[in-house]
Amino acid sequence: MLDSKIPAGKLEDKWVDYKGHCKLVNPANKRKMEVIIVGTGLAGASAAAAMGELGYKVKAFCFQDSPRRAHSIAAQGGINAAKNYQNDGDSVFRLFYDTIKGGDYRAREANVHRLAEVSSNIIDQCVAQGVPFAREYGGLLSNRSFGGTQVQRTFYAAGQTGQQLLIGAYQALERQVALGNVTMHARHEMLDVVKIDGVAKGIIARNLITGELEKHFGHAVLLCTGGYGNVFYLSTNAMGSNVTAAWKAHKQGAYFANPCFTQIHPTCIPVSGDHQSKLTLMSESLRNDGRIWVPKKLGETRKANEIPEEERDYYLERRYPAFGNLVPRDVASRAAKERCDAGYGVGTSKQAVYLDYAAAIERYGKIEVSKQGLKDVSIDQIIAMGKEVVKEKYGNLFEMYAKITGENPYEVPMRIYPAVHYTMGGLWVDYELQTNVKGLYALGEANFSDHGANRLGASALMQGLADGYFVAPYTVGNNLADEIYNAAIPTTHPAFEAAAKVVAERIASLKNINGKQSVESFHKRLGKIIWNECGMSRNKEGLLKAIADVQALKKEFWSDVRIPGEINEYNPELDKANRVADFIELGELMCVDALNREESCGGHFREEYQTPEGEALRDDENYMYVAAWENKGEHEWQLHKEELKYEVIKPSQRNYK
Amino acid sequence: MSQNTMNLKLKVWRQKNANTTGAFVTYDVAGISHEMSFLEMLDILNEKLIVDGGEPVAFDHDCREGICGMCSLYINGKPHGPWQANTTCQLHMRAFKDGETIVIEPWRANSFPIVKDLTVDRSAFDRIIQAGGYVSVNTGNAVDGNSLPIEKDKADASFAAAMCIGCGACVAACKNSSAMLFLSAKVSHLALLPQGAIERKSRVLNMVAQMDKEGFGACTNTGACEATCPKEISISNIARLNLEYLGAGLTAE
Numbered sequence: 001m002l003d004s005k006i007p008a009g010k011l012e013d014k015w016v017d018y019k020g021h022c023k024l025v026n027p028a029n030k031r032k033m034e035v036i037i038v039g040t041g042l043a044g045a046s047a048a049a050a051m052g053e054l055g056y057k058v059k060a061f062c063f064q065d066s067p068r069r070a071h072s073i074a075a076q077g078g079i080n081a082a083k084n085y086q087n088d089g090d091s092v093f094r095l096f097y098d099t100i101k102g103g104d105y106r107a108r109e110a111n112v113h114r115l116a117e118v119s120s121n122i123i124d125q126c127v128a129q130g131v132p133f134a135r136e137y138g139g140l141l142s143n144r145s146f147g148g149t150q151v152q153r154t155f156y157a158a159g160q161t162g163q164q165l166l167i168g169a170y171q172a173l174e175r176q177v178a179l180g181n182v183t184m185h186a187r188h189e190m191l192d193v194v195k196i197d198g199v200a201k202g203i204i205a206r207n208l209i210t211g212e213l214e215k216h217f218g219h220a221v222l223l224c225t226g227g228y229g230n231v232f233y234l235s236t237n238a239m240g241s242n243v244t245a246a247w248k249a250h251k252q253g254a255y256f257a258n259p260c261f262t263q264i265h266p267t268c269i270p271v272s273g274d275h276q277s278k279l280t281l282m283s284e285s286l287r288n289d290g291r292i293w294v295p296k297k298l299g300e301t302r303k304a305n306e307i308p309e310e311e312r313d314y315y316l317e318r319r320y321p322a323f324g325n326l327v328p329r330d331v332a333s334r335a336a337k338e339r340c341d342a343g344y345g346v347g348t349s350k351q352a353v354y355l356d357y358a359a360a361i362e363r364y365g366k367i368e369v370s371k372q373g374l375k376d377v378s379i380d381q382i383i384a385m386g387k388e389v390v391k392e393k394y395g396n397l398f399e400m401y402a403k404i405t406g407e408n409p410y411e412v413p414m415r416i417y418p419a420v421h422y423t424m425g426g427l428w429v430d431y432e433l434q435t436n437v438k439g440l441y442a443l444g445e446a447n448f449s450d451h452g453a454n455r456l457g458a459s460a461l462m463q464g465l466a467d468g469y470f471v472a473p474y475t476v477g478n479n480l481a482d483e484i485y486n487a488a489i490p491t492t493h494p495a496f497e498a499a500a501k502v503v504a505e506r507i508a509s510l511k512n513i514n515g516k517q518s519v520e521s522f523h524k525r526l527g528k529i530i531w532n533e534c535g536m537s538r539n540k541e542g543l544l545k546a547i548a549d550v551q552a553l554k555k556e557f558w559s560d561v562r563i564p565g566e567i568n569e570y571n572p573e574l575d576k577a578n579r580v581a582d583f584i585e586l587g588e589l590m591c592v593d594a595l596n597r598e599e600s601c602g603g604h605f606r607e608e609y610q611t612p613e614g615e616a617l618r619d620d621e622n623y624m625y626v627a628a629w630e631n632k633g634e635h636e637w638q639l640h641k642e643e644l645k646y647e648v649i650k651p652s653q654r655n656y657k
Numbered sequence: 658m659s660q661n662t663m664n665l666k667l668k669v670w671r672q673k674n675a676n677t678t679g680a681f682v683t684y685d686v687a688g689i690s691h692e693m694s695f696l697e698m699l700d701i702l703n704e705k706l707i708v709d710g711g712e713p714v715a716f717d718h719d720c721r722e723g724i725c726g727m728c729s730l731y732i733n734g735k736p737h738g739p740w741q742a743n744t745t746c747q748l749h750m751r752a753f754k755d756g757e758t759i760v761i762e763p764w765r766a767n768s769f770p771i772v773k774d775l776t777v778d779r780s781a782f783d784r785i786i787q788a789g790g791y792v793s794v795n796t797g798n799a800v801d802g803n804s805l806p807i808e809k810d811k812a813d814a815s816f817a818a819a820m821c822i823g824c825g826a827c828v829a830a831c832k833n834s835s836a837m838l839f840l841s842a843k844v845s846h847l848a849l850l851p852q853g854a855i856e857r858k859s860r861v862l863n864m865v866a867q868m869d870k871e872g873f874g875a876c877t878n879t880g881a882c883e884a885t886c887p888k889e890i891s892i893s894n895i896a897r898l899n900l901e902y903l904g905a906g907l908t909a910e
Binding site (some may be wrong): 046049050053064065066067068069070071073074083085121123124125126127128129130132133134135136137138139140141157158160162163164167170171172174175177178184186209236238239240272273275276277278280281399400403404406469470473516517518520521562564565569570572573 | 673674690691692693694696697700701703704706707708710711712713715717718719720721722723724725726727740742743747749751772773776778779780782783786787788790791792793794795796797798799800801802803805806807808809812813815816819820822823846847850852853
């Protein structure tokens with residue numbers, strides 16, 4: 001059994017007590033402590049800024065050309081916080097409860113409660129940094145609602161919340177760079193963790209411009225490297241998002257937890273052809289006002305606007321009257337797949353459903369008419385006014401849709417289909433966000449801890465910033481207090497030399513394969529295997545087949561991949577080859593994990609385990625645990641279980657009806 | 658979904674690294690669908706180059722949804738190509754006709770040295786932010802987010818400036834390679850908010866000094882930056898920057 005080091009005491013006192021009793025490092029000693037932070041998204045940039053402010057010597061790394069590019073920037077909808085500014089019954093407990101329930105009772109109570117506790121501080125901190133959140137006419141912050149909740153607790157900046165939060169964290173980070181507390185290494189990729197006597201003491205990073213391998217020492221190493229959704233090739237992740245840092249940590253002994261828990265987001269722009277390189281999300285906030293439907297008639301050929309109201313099946317409103325179009329993501333995605341599989345899909349591919357704004361446009365138009373006290377207004381005028389309101393709320397999303405599809409979403413319903421968006425699984429961490437390798441931490445999407453088997457909307461930004469600004473500075477400090485007697489280790493130490501040699505050899509062996517097929521072609525094939533067998537629904541037979549297919553693909557990759565260019569130069573194909581090699585190994589573990597979990601929960605839907613109504617059927621008796629996998633060599637993993645104890649919330653079947 | 662496909666000629670700038678000279682190389686690509694994005698078209702070119710034993714064209718890109726600011730490219734003489742308010746990654750091949758020749762170059766500015774082919778080094782922008790593009794508030798210092806109401810108009814104007822994605826198209830479009838639109842967006846974003854107003858004088862003076870140090874050119878108000886900005890950052894921000902700068906200079910201690 002794994003020890004998650006959850007503090008004793010009542011749930012609501014744990015974090016307060018922890019902070020009151022954790023060890024501190026005095027300012028003079030902080031200046032001597034070096035902290036490595038890999039990744040500069042919300043978790044990494046906020047951690048680097050906060051640790052830099054405290055006086056630690058921080059070295060931050062990102063593979064992009066600037067820390068401001070990290071993929072947190074693409075988050076659209078918003079960030080949750082239990083402020084209860086709307087007086088609609090929200091509280092820390094309610095946010096905690098919604099997150100646990102939304103995660104289908106597969107998350108740790110203590111971590112999630114802490115997340116809900118610090119959520120309010122995040123909003124305050126961001127406002128103080130100058131994040132321009134949406135505001136009401138009275139000058140106060142505006143809120144909207146998101147899936148899986150019945151309160152309005154989501155703060156936002158149009159459809160660019162992630163961008164604004166990341167720019168805030170990036171600016172705080174650059175301020176520390178200017179002050180000399182943070183050294184920034186952009187266009188660098190971490191390719192291994194260096195351990196000395198079993199403790200993480202640094203990393204090997206590749207300078208992506210020169211190809212040179214660099215050795216960096218750290219008293220602690222924080223991985224803030226995001227999720228692994230790109231294992232599917234097609235996802236809403238950025239092209240460069242990868243699992244490599246987390247996977248190297250896994251190969252060095254860190255357990256990988258719940259890898260099969262991946263989130264398929266219900267509202268994305270459908271695939272248009274084989275050329276597709278990525279999928280684009282349409283924010284969940286669109287489900288606030290949009291209505292989702294498919295035709296009632298099989299083989300419907302009419303255009304959306306020609307199908308009369310009574311011949312439309314608003315299947316989410318029909319199946320889930322209480323939450324309607326705002327059911328959690330896993331439920332909405334499966335419902336879309338169910339309709340499309342049954343033959344009711346729309347568009348040329350028939351792999352899409354409609355997201356319709358006609359009703360919202362009319363409703364908003366009428367509100368404007370009454371606000372302005374107008375009389376004798378024609379329906380055309382009402383609709384024109386409604387379009388203006390919708391434009392203000394969702395304009396950038398509608399524009400993006402029009403650019404990609406060539407259709408005008410103000411006139412015709414959007415076509416949407418689920419796509420891979422987020423990964424709840426990740427490196428196993430304890431309450432302090434430390435992996436089972438001492439000195440090695442994982443923050444944000446890179447860890448597994450807070451979202452269970454399904455993440456609620458607007459919670460990823462919250463978790464990234466909670467971990468970076470408000471959790472890691474305390475928990476990492478608690479452990480660094482024991483390190484003050486240990487001076488920095490020179491990177492001439494044999495452990496660094498040996499690790500650098502292993503990395504160099506691996507790169508050389510990749511380059512020397514000199515085969516015929518591109519890295520990209522292997523990545524596409526991997527994505528198809530995982531999407532088909534370990535995507536929105538899974539079964540035993542398919543998973544067994546996928547494991548065999550991935551193993552065969554790995555063999556083929558290592559004997560026929562072609563990497564052009566040289567090792568010691570800027571070589572994006574080589575960078576990609578390193579990443580895809582790791583994705584292939586992770587793909588196998590995802591299937592192993594999905595095969596092991598003989599139940600359905602959240603985003604993990606095993607066809608063998610469902611209720612008569614087709615809902616996920618959990619098996620709390622046998623699977624109420626975190627599956628943490630230890631790497632044991634080629635194609636071999638050992639399962640370690642962390643039992644999940646629910647002391648406050650009583651797990652029940654999730655009901656959104 | 659259309660079945661339209663095109664054959665195109667690409668004139669692409671190839672340059673091994675910062676220390677070598679570059680040149681245009683012409684490639685033919687066939688079977689390009691209208692539904693592809695511009696970068697997906699380049700993916701197809703690269704796939705062909707790799708399989709044929711050549712070297713793929715290096716270009717920066719990441720999110721491919723128009724927000725990270727990593728993609729660049731000067732396409733037929735225009736940063737981010739022919740569409741208004743658009744990034745290269747969101748440009749789709751519907752914008753081109755069968756048989757067309759497309760000229761693809763990197764951003765050209767002394768302050769953005771070429772790394773390889775179409776990839777440039779934009780770290781000068783990070784250094785400009787380091788000079789003062791932030792509010793000096795440490796984590797944990799904040800008061801309640803609603804304790805300081807901000808007029809909606811001001812918050813909206815600040816947000817409109819804060820939408821800058823730092824791609825550098827403004828610099829690439831400017832005949833003087835000026836970074837004034839980028840800089841003015843950051844100065845405006847922060848100066849319009851009460852939280853950022855406190856440091857407004859030192860911020861604008863330090864950021865302008867850093868911009869000059871990086872070798873960006875002067876602004877001569879041609880408006881090319883605004884016309885090309887994928888996020889439609891307004892040139893009125895430059896007017897605000899000039900006012901801030903003038904005011905700070907006059908009243909500096």
